[in-house]
Amino acid sequence: MKFRVLAFALAAMAPLPTLAAPKAEGPQFGAFGIDLTARDTATWPGDDFWSYANGGWSSRTAIAGDTDAVGVAPTLARESQERVRVLLEDLAKSSRADTNGRRIGDLYASWMAQSDIEMHGLRPAAPYLARIADVRSAKAVQGLMADIDYSAPIALGVSANPAEPTRNIVTVSQGALGLPRDYYLNDEARYVAIRRDYLVYIERILAAGGYANPHARATAILALEVALARTQSTRAEQREDSRSRTVTLATLQAELPQWDWPQLLKAAGLEGATEVLVSDVDALRALGALTESQPVSLWADYLAYRFLSDHAEVLPNAFASARFDFYAKTLTGVTTPPARWRRGVTLMNQEWMGDAVGQVYVARYFPPEAERQVRTIFDDVKEAFRIRIEQSPWMDAQTKVGALEKLSTLTARIGSAGQVADYSTLRIDRTDLLGNVVRLARFRRERERQSLATANPPDYPVNPVSGNGYYYAAANSITLEAGLLRPPFFDPAADPAVNYGAIGVFLGHEMGHAFDDQGSRYDAQGRVRDWWSPASRAAFAQRITALKAQYGAYDVLPGLKVDSALTLGENIADLGGLEAAHLAYQRYVARTGPAPILGGLTGDQRFFLAQAQTRRTKLREDVARQLAAIDTHAPSVLRANGAMRNNDAWYAAFKVEPKDKLYLSPDQRVRIW
Numbered sequence: 094m095k096f097r098v099l100a101f102a103l104a105a106m107a108p109l110p111t112l113a114a115p116k117a118e119g120p121q122f123g124a125f126g127i128d129l130t131a132r133d134t135a136t137w138p139g140d141d142f143w144s145y146a147n148g149g150w151s152s153r154t155a156i157a158g159d160t161d162a163v164g165v166a167p168t169l170a171r172e173s174q175e176r177v178r179v180l181l182e183d184l185a186k187s188s189r190a191d192t193n194g195r196r197i198g199d200l201y202a203s204w205m206a207q208s209d210i211e212m213h214g215l216r217p218a219a220p221y222l223a224r225i226a227d228v229r230s231a232k233a234v235q236g237l238m239a240d241i242d243y244s245a246p247i248a249l250g251v252s253a254n255p256a257e258p259t260r261n262i263v264t265v266s267q268g269a270l271g272l273p274r275d276y277y278l279n280d281e282a283r284y285v286a287i288r289r290d291y292l293v294y295i296e297r298i299l300a301a302g303g304y305a306n307p308h309a310r311a312t313a314i315l316a317l318e319v320a321l322a323r324t325q326s327t328r329a330e331q332r333e334d335s336r337s338r339t340v341t342l343a344t345l346q347a348e349l350p351q352w353d354w355p356q357l358l359k360a361a362g363l364e365g366a367t368e369v370l371v372s373d374v375d376a377l378r379a380l381g382a383l384t385e386s387q388p389v390s391l392w393a394d395y396l397a398y399r400f401l402s403d404h405a406e407v408l409p410n411a412f413a414s415a416r417f418d419f420y421a422k423t424l425t426g427v428t429t430p431p432a433r434w435r436r437g438v439t440l441m442n443q444e445w446m447g448d449a450v451g452q453v454y455v456a457r458y459f460p461p462e463a464e465r466q467v468r469t470i471f472d473d474v475k476e477a478f479r480i481r482i483e484q485s486p487w488m489d490a491q492t493k494v495g496a497l498e499k500l501s502t503l504t505a506r507i508g509s510a511g512q513v514a515d516y517s518t519l520r521i522d523r524t525d526l527l528g529n530v531v532r533l534a535r536f537r538r539e540r541e542r543q544s545l546a547t548a549n550p551p552d553y554p555v556n557p558v559s560g561n562g563y564y565y566a567a568a569n570s571i572t573l574e575a576g577l578l579r580p581p582f583f584d585p586a587a588d589p590a591v592n593y594g595a596i597g598v599f600l601g602h603e604m605g606h607a608f609d610d611q612g613s614r615y616d617a618q619g620r621v622r623d624w625w626s627p628a629s630r631a632a633f634a635q636r637i638t639a640l641k642a643q644y645g646a647y648d649v650l651p652g653l654k655v656d657s658a659l660t661l662g663e664n665i666a667d668l669g670g671l672e673a674a675h676l677a678y679q680r681y682v683a684r685t686g687p688a689p690i691l692g693g694l695t696g697d698q699r700f701f702l703a704q705a706q707t708r709r710t711k712l713r714e715d716v717a718r719q720l721a722a723i724d725t726h727a728p729s730v731l732r733a734n735g736a737m738r739n740n741d742a743w744y745a746a747f748k749v750e751p752k753d754k755l756y757l758s759p760d761q762r763v764r765i766w
């Protein structure tokens with residue numbers, strides 16, 4: 094249930110139209126944790142539950158000019174930005190900061206030193222552009238593509254080895270282009286217009302970089318990306334873990350002879366690997382062929398454009414404003430740039446040193462007592478999930494053994510940071526922002542290279558301030574970042590029905606990922622291993638086919654359908670999360686006595702209402718369209734309505750009947766867990 098934010102748009106968070114002032118005691122929202130004024134009580138719950146829960150808020154809330162979305166995630170992000178700003182400014186001034194603290198402070202200071210950035214002009218980028226200008230052969234182009242300093246349509250990295258998750262392995266896959274794949278290939282007028290603006294963007298970047306004939310060069314670059322997009326895997330294909338294969342370097346060389354693999358690994362700073370996890374083989378083959386068939390000068394232009402575009406925000410304003418005009422204005426409809434400090438804080442949290450910033454944040458803002466409370470809910474939801482598996486009518490005994498074993502080893506990181514890197518070997522210069530960013534990427538790559546040598550439990554960086562939550566299959570572990578564990582997701586002062594309906598469903602959702610169409614391929618130790626009987630797998634497939642059919646019929650916008658393959662895993666998790674958390678809540682009530690009526694609402698009603706209020710989000714239409722192409726989550730409205738209408742307890746709680754628009758007859762409801 095990660096909050097996906099777009100490349101630029103994560104900077105742009107809405108002002109808080111209705112942010113409640115912190116109270117001395119009691120919950121942040123309303124008398125028991127739900128904002129009753131956010132509802133639209135004229136909407137019948139059974140017709141459109143999201144609007145019943147959020148319609149009042151929706152009708153009085155507009156999306157501000159410097160933002161692409163408004164709602165729960167943007168509000169939490171904005172509050173976190175304000176908290177972190179204070180921490181960063183203190184560190185930037187402090188002479189007593191420790192190793193990591195000093196580097197955080199200096200890096201943030203180099204971001205805020207805008208006049209230095211203008212004064213240096215293109216000089217900091219010159220050495221990197223000179224290396225590109227020196228390439229004379231396709232092999233040299235390929236070498237730069239693999240180099241950590243450059244981004245390219247091929248991506249080399251490191252991840253847990255699916256066969257042995259305590260070991261890491263080098264990964265090779267297709268790399269991102271400047272736009273989502275479909276934007277290059279769709280012939281509708283809207284996309285033709287976007288490509289026209291994208292061409293102007295490329296041209297502006299090249300002109301700012303001092304390249305002659307920018308229009309002609311940009312035209313050739315766009316044509317090249319269109320050709321690449323044709324060969325690349327779709328987003329839905331990319332989330333299929335089974336497309337990845339572990340192969341020896343010799344096998345890879347035989348399958349993809351267009352590339353010199355030992356040389357490529359060396360260029361990537363990952364030399365010495367004997368095995369790699371490869372995906373998107375067809376795209377890599379086509380890319381390799383294009384590096385040979387297209388002129389070296391075109392590839393040099395392409396690499397220069399990508400370098401300048403990807404670093405535009407840390408270069409002078411000519412680059413940064415070009416990037417804002419295209420990626421924010423054109424693609425998302427944001428009209429004014431957010432304050433510079435906001436963007437800096439976001440980059441610090443999400444792109445640069447999020448683990449170290451998070452450590453400071455957690456110490457200040459996330460008390461151990463909050464962790465204890467959330468862990469109790471985690472334990473309850475996990476027990477409910479166990480009962481659901483045990484009682485499953487379609488899973489056979491043999492497969493249940495594997496599923497229960499997997500659930501029993503599932504762990505949770507709640508709020509706290511993972512391993513924080515020791516940045517003592519990283520040089521941060523208060524007057525060299527681009528250099529800092531490049532050195533940071535190299536620093537990370539060196540850590541990845543070192544991680545190949547030893548066996549360790551799978552770890553992965555966590556940016557606690559970002560406020561994400563996710564399941565990581567190789568570790569069989571759920572992470573809930575501290576920035577998330579605030580109202581409306583979790584409020585220590587809220588009614589239990591509210592917390593089970595909000596963070597409880599979130600936890601159940603993440604557990605659901607352990608058993609979704611992809612996660613179910615990993616076992617209790619995080620290995621890719623098939624522990625399913627053919628009969629159980631077939632019964633599972635039948636249920637998810639029915640779910641796919643439901644979601645495939647929904648519209649994101651008029652004429653634009655939900656991608657039911659891309660969103661399948663999230664939709665499975667949404668259903669399971671709701672079932673498990675509701676059972677956990679029922680068991681809580683059985684343990685502690687009947688739930689009171691509060692604000693005229695039963696406990697079950699509050700549970701579902703709290704859940705729907707965590708889905709409170711409004712997006713600009715362009716953003717909704719873009720997310721439909723790349724996001725693995727269905728739109729928020731559907732995540733509420735789509736999951737609820739498959740849940741029997743929701744029908745009972747709100748007296749939903751056949752005449753209602755969301756009604757499904759019991760045999761049409763999909764229940765997986």
Ligand SMILES: [Zn+2]
Nearest residue numbers: 094095663666
């Ligand atoms: Zn998810």
